[in-house]
Amino acid sequence: MREVINAIFYVVKTGCSWRSLPHDLPCWQTVYGYFNRWGRDGSWEAINCFLVKKARARAGRQARPTAGCLDSQSIKTTACGGRHRGYDAGKQIKGRKRFILTDSQGLLLAVWVCAASVSEKMGVKCLLRYLRRSFVLKELCSQMKLVWVDGGYRGDDLRRFAEKLWGWCWQVVLRTDEAKGFKVLPRRWVVERTFAWMLHARRLSKDYEKNRINSLSMVYLAMISVMIRRY
Template sequence: MERKSYPTDLTDMEWEILAPLIPPAKEGGHPPTTDMGEICNAIYYHLKTGCQWNMLPGDFPPKSTVYSYYRKWHGQGVWEKFNHTLGGQVRSKLGKSTQPIALAADSQSVNTGPKKGDVYGFDGCKKVKGRKGHTLVDSLGLMLKLVVSEANAPERILAAYALMELLEEPTELLEKVQVLWVDSGYDGDKFALAVWFLIQAHVEVIGPTEQEFKVLPQPWVVERTFGWFNQYHRLSKDYERLTQMREGAIYALMTRIMLLPLVSSTFTL
């Protein structure tokens, strides 16, 4: 009997895009019987609703199987590879180069749940006790790199660290970058010099002036990305014991978001 459909389910067109990116099963042994499309549907359902793994609807594959793939794919960097591949496809569809020339960086602090683990702190500016996600996005708000730390971690150090992590990956995403947009929390000659040494781009601090109020769209593409995060109840708090699993959840939900403009003729970011 065909199972009940959920709003988070992949459409046939979305699955056609995602399916080739799924890691193949290991050779040898018993032929795989798991429906990988249903694994993805269960993961997206979990992220959207925020339900516990053992409370997934019974018409999905067993929760132990779903969680095993979810965690294994993060450990192997699969979710992040999905992001880079789908992000390039989105940029191409919108008529942009797959290699961005402008980036934006910012951070979002969230409270931790009962299982807060060892990495947590207090963000005095935002009055949040928990963790902070340092996010690096392109000019469309598509995520390139995420680093989760304690909430009181210095923003400039973690932004530089995110750039270093991205440079070590087998991608060419930073080769054409000319400018990094940030807010006043990242101001300073040392940070600007570090960015120049890493990617030969200059830092542009965007903020209001005393003389004039004006709309400042460039760095706030990150805020729109944070708004996408807020649509997924699993991210309302950091429920994970390990920071890596928080990162995995955000990379996973971004894959779901980026599939929408790829299958729609009218949807834009």
């Protein structure tokens, strides 16, 4: 079973196809079968939540975060990318969009994957509803009070939605008119750094998965790998 886990992390890190697994690892059908099964029953999600609590405790923080940061990332898919695909006119990308919620350290709390054509406001509403449906995520985010977002998520309708569903304070962080060129925004850089951590896993350079659930699993696995190495 340890070799099966090693094979799954090998695919996530190197970005190879399942059929291209080295011969000294278990056969790809076995490895993919476990990966798919554990993704569908929420095992990767539960492992990520467990490691987040452990990492926060080691850093001297409460197990459950009280503040977080939220953003999205549009990513290309392959020609056989499955159903949930669309065109993001703003980024000019045909593929999917990843919405992630992190704590103030940049540790991944939750992720939602949808077509790139879905707007930021609609996608984040789907993520917040998903948090309510998942027992482990609902428990992990139960103490959260403040969430930082960028200008794409401003608006009274979204602020009221987050406040009604979760009781969160929705704080929008914007660039100033005087700022020229690139500038690191307070609190907003945390989630951008998490996206950079995720892309160290080559499997996430594109969305290769036909199944959207497998796309969620790949994101969780990339961050599980980061936490295992660092904490």
